[in-house]
Amino acid sequence: MRSRDHTVHHLNNSRSQRVLWLLEELELPYEIRCYERDAKTMLAPPSLREVHPLGKSPVVSDGGLTLAESGAIIEYLVERHGGGQFAPAPGTPARLRYTYWLHYAEGSAMPLLLKLVFDRIESGPMPFFVKPIARVIVIWTTWNRSLRSSAGSRAMKRAGLGASRPRLMDFLARIHARPAYQRALERGGKYDLLG
Numbered sequence: 001m002r003s004r005d006h007t008v009h010h011l012n013n014s015r016s017q018r019v020l021w022l023l024e025e026l027e028l029p030y031e032i033r034c035y036e037r038d039a040k041t042m043l044a045p046p047s048l049r050e051v052h053p054l055g056k057s058p059v060v061s062d063g064g065l066t067l068a069e070s071g072a073i074i075e076y077l078v079e080r081h082g083g084g085q086f087a088p089a090p091g092t093p094a095r096l097r098y099t100y101w102l103h104y105a106e107g108s109a110m111p112l113l114l115k116l117v118f119d120r121i122e123s124g125p126m127p128f129f130v131k132p133i134a135r136v137i138v139i140w141t142t143w144n145r146s147l148r149s150s151a152g153s154r155a156m157k158r159a160g161l162g163a164s165r166p167r168l169m170d171f172l173a174r175i176h177a178r179p180a181y182q183r184a185l186e187r188g189g190k191y192d193l194l195g
Contacts, residue, residue: 007031019058032188060073
């Protein structure tokens with residue numbers, strides 16, 4: 001096994017979980033440096049600012065390179081280590097769809113994630129930009145139509161959309177059953193941000 005070139009600065013219940021999952025899918029060795037959210041505020045600890053000025057996770061160190069933002073990290077790892085296995089060929093319609101959905105998760109889908117997070121923080125006020133529930137339903141419908149097959153997620157049930165989106169439910173069940181996903185949970189800890 002190669003030396004552990006990659007270090008993931010992992011914040012519990014964060015998007016860094018998907019970076020761990022990708023590293024497991026790629027079968028790359030990595031080290032985890034764990035950080036815990038404040039139990040009351042759910043904020044990252046100040047020590048993350050020592051790693052990256054934004055003070056958030058994920059951050060990945062790969063040799064002398066330090067990367068933040070999960071979408072950028074995923075693109076970097078897939079391009080550098082994926083061997084053409086995890087992304088469609090450049091210049092193809094499939095690559096355009098792949099790029100769209102990768103960035104959609106960080107852009108248009110983020111208000112949904114924020115709504116679910118703020119719903120979980122009972123004492124915190126809901127930001128004005130998260131309130132329109134109609135957008136949440138449109139997002140779930142778009143995801144459901146884009147997937148071909150059907151899995152249970154507490155997040156969808158919390159949004160009242162569990163059984164009404166069978167393709168999303170199946171997709172999530174297949175993800176959660178993957179050995180690499182299970183290994184990422186074993187290494188990174190329980191992921192219950194949306195649960």
